[in-house]
Amino acid sequence: EVQLVESGGGLVQPGGSLRLSCAASGFTFSSSEMNWVRQDPGKGLEWLSYIGSSATSLAYADSVKGRFTISRDNAKNSLYLQMNSLRAEDTAVYYCARYSGTYGLHDYWGQGTLVTVSS
């Protein structure tokens, strides 16, 4: 069974940092492209960042470029999102999702982890 389990969310002050993790199982993580997507509470979905299977290909949304860093450890079947200089508008549920660039789809999603940026 494919599972993606995010962790690391919580309450952080504006300007602070947080590192999200996504533990993958049930599929060949090292061959899979991955994305981070977030959702404002009660609002729509926003793609944040992409990483290729070998981490040589990366992409970021303008809203997080220069503040967030995506990475992966294929030996640990894990995906990460380092978030720095957090702002109130970064408050959201953060999802990791397996992505297929060939077909442009996210076929598996984690349950999400809530990040709240507030003083």
Place this chain on the structure above:
Amino acid sequence: DIQMTQSPSSVSASVGDRVTITCRASQGIRSFLAWYQQRPGKAPRLLIYTASSLQGGVPSRFSGSGSGTEFTLTISSLQPEDFATYYCQQANSFPLTFGGGTKVEIK
């Protein structure tokens, strides 16, 4: 960036109704369009990819069509479990972008 515009933003329908949701892209995206269903408190679920391909395990009452800039998701006979919010997403180019969502509510 490619803007994705969904309409309507909400629709009220009854069990058994046919429901159609439209998604328009601000520029051509070929067939790189996916549809997702999201129930409250849950992660999105992939329904349709490459505009018209049904994801495995998704009921055949869901169908997608379109190419270029205009796409539709159709639910042929609405079931109780289909009351949810639906999103389109383009994957023609980064940044990937989602539509604003269409909430399907019980009439």
